Amino acid sequence: MNETNLYRNRRKTTQLLVIAGAICLLLLLILFYSIGLFDGIFKAKPTVFSAGALLVLLILLIVNLLSLRDKSAQIVLNERYFLGKTTPLAKAFGQGEWQDVKFIDLQKVGGDTMIIVTLENPGKYKDRLPSLLWKMAYQESAQELNIMYSASTIDLEPSELYQLFVSYWKRQK
Structure with a gap:
């Protein structure tokens, strides 16, 4: 039977994870600024936004890092x-x-x-x-x-x- 198995491209996946990691760092800096770490002034709305976005993105980043261990085909067509x-x-x-x-x-x-x-x-x-x-x-x-x-x-x-x-x-x- 003719079958095509398409596997994960490590380079593409790594590039996506590096971009997500950079966004996490940016959100972390925004969070630190918002809680007043740099200027001593607490800003509630940016704190809530950056903390929420950082939490969601970190969870997605960890899930994707764990999925890298999966060596099976990402798409199978037959x-x-x-x-x-x-x-x-x-x-x-x-x-x-x-x-x-x-x-x-x-x-x-x-x-x-x-x-x-x-x-x-x-x-x-x-x-x-x-x-x-x-x-x-x-x-x-x-x-x-x-x-x-x-x-x-x-x-x-x-x-x-x-x-x-x-x-x-x-x-x-």
Whole structure:
């Protein structure tokens, strides 16, 4: 059986973690300034904002550092199914079947370009996702489920990953 396994690109991941670390340092400096460490004047709003943002970013940074130990494929594509771990939604969703794919699109979402796989028959996959992720992925008006995959941590560019997804999907038509 023909199968493509895409693994983490250490250089890309390290670059993302260094940027996140730099932002953490900036937020830490803002926090120190806000609590009055430099000028003796306490500023409540910047303190709350910088402390909250720093906490969230540190948690995400630690989770991503721990995920570096995972040596398994980030995206697996074969003739029967697709599987990905590049976004929290894709990781929670797990394995999808090509026969349920209605459309595949490439879209800019925030600062990343995502491959969006639109699935028919969403009831088949409902029990896989927690309710918050289900609400993000499910379009009630169209009765479709949209699962997003990112190329930000693997060796391919988004357009190349998109072409790879489409080529496997077209084999099933």
